[in-house]
Amino acid sequence: MSMGRAKLKMELIAKEKTRNTTYHKRKQGIIKKANEFSILCDVDTSIIIFPPNSNEPEIWPENPVIKSRKISLLTC
Amino acid sequence: MSMGRAKLKMELIAKEKTRNTTYHKRKQGIIKKANEFSILCDVDTSIIIFPPNSNEPEIWPENPVIKSRKISLLTC
């Protein structure tokens, strides 16, 4: 029997496993929202995320809009 | 009497006034989500938005995390 969702304290999720699950769920949620935002309002939007155990940023969308906007994202 | 929220077709909002209202509401929504995501999962996140009638990007957070990550966002 499922318990449904519980309220979440707005602070770092201590348990690594839970934190990782939340990371993936919410990352997808934000990307979905950004995609809808772009379509509904005809706005170019880009999201840059630095995953927990990596210095390599995740950039959305894959072919960043920032390029066509004459903006460069450069690793130093 | 309020009608509550209606379902929205996933396509460009034709009416400028409605589109602008949605733009502001959803922009705040995405930023809130990104902020929560950063706190809950200890992840640096940055959002770049190009408003409809401007070439000047809106960057969140104001003091972009990307700077401390040795990433540069440069207008060409």
Added chain:
DNA sequence: GCAACTATAATTAGGAG
């Protein structure tokens, strides 16, 4: 044009398989 409201849609925490 804004802020507040509210009914409804959408997200998601925690669990189960």
Added chain:
DNA sequence: CCTCCTAATTATAGTTG
């Protein structure tokens, strides 16, 4: 590690002041 479930929380479309 998934994917699915479901109740509860959260976001928000349309309206009103």
